[in-house]
Amino acid sequence: MSHTLTVPAPPAPSQAAAGPVDTAAVEDCVRQLLRALGQDTDRPGLLETPARVARFWAEFLGHEPGSTGTVFEHTVQGEDCVAVGGIRTASMCEHHLLPFTVEVSVAYRPDGQVLGLSKIVRIVEQHAHALQLQERLTAQVAEEVARLTGSQAVAVWAVGEHQCMTVRGVRAHGARTATEYLLPALACDALLTERLRRAAAMTGASR
Ligand SMILES: Nc1nc2c(ncn2[C@@H]2O[C@H](COP(=O)(O)OP(=O)(O)OP(=O)(O)O)[C@@H](O)[C@H]2O)c(=O)[nH]1
Incomplete structure (x- = not known):
């Protein structure tokens, strides 16, 4: 039987609004x-x-992501990976205050517990609703999934289109930016990283 646990919310990310919007x-x-x-x-x-x-x-x-901390105990004999892809949202470039759209994929190897699937989407939304960098968004989602699941094997990919590169500046319509963040434990484990990549690819999402 699996048990539901709720992990407490973390402190607000440092670049979130310091207080309510005036x-x-x-x-x-x-x-x-x-x-x-x-x-x-x-x-x-x-x-x-x-x-x-x-x-x-x-x-x-002021976006309120709802509860993000529901995890379930999960013990299996074999090796497994979980991936959720195709999470499309919009964030805000902190340099130009212009939006960027982004598609995010998250994959991790459970370590005794799994995160509610919708919580992965909520975590992406939580960190997208801020003045952001795509690279930082990618890393923050990975760190938060790691914190909630206790897994050190977490990878996140994001593909973004930045209006600051299309409607102004270089006006590179169609230019897309891909970012990948691997938790440090994955950096020296090419095999596991590849398994996570394959799991994310199975969602059919672009990475
Ligand atoms: N890991 C995993 N989670 C699942 C599966 N099926 C449903 N869930 C998740 O179970 C979680 C239940 O979370 P709760 O917070 O108790 O329920 P909820 O308020 O309906 O959650 P939201 O869907 O986020 O609104 C949700 O995140 C679901 O997405 C599954 O097969 N695997």
Whole structure:
């Protein structure tokens, strides 16, 4: 019989909002930004824009991932791997405040317990709702899955498309960025890493 355990939530990631979003202040700033951009903030199309943008930031940074810590005892004779792929979400480039879309795959070898499958998606969402770097998002998801499962064999892959590279700057439409994060214990275990890669590939997700 398997037992459900709940692992406590960790402290907030360091780059998460330091406190609740001050929507009134954001609204004010957006109005000032529009004026600095030479816009007439009294024209009908823009009247509600500052409030809308403020609501967006409150919603984005205030994202509540729900419970992420449900694990189940899991003991088997053989070797097994778990992978969840095709987790598509959006995060925010901290350099330009422009979104990037990302598809994440997570694979790990259980070490006595497995994580609720939906919790892997929730963990990705938790770390995506922040001012981010794709590389840091990839690493944070792996570290969190390791913390919750107690497994040191965790790998995460992400494929992203960054608007800061498409709508501005190099304007490289279609350029995609792939990141991989292996927990240190995997770095010297090519065989296990390959097994995790194969498990992630079985989900059919791009990596
Ligand atoms: N590891 C594993 N987890 C499963 C499987 N089938 C369902 N689950 C997960 O079991 C977990 C139960 O978590 P709870 O927090 O108790 O239930 P919940 O509130 O319905 O969880 P959410 O689905 O996150 O809303 C969920 O994360 C499910 O995705 C399975 O075959 N393997």
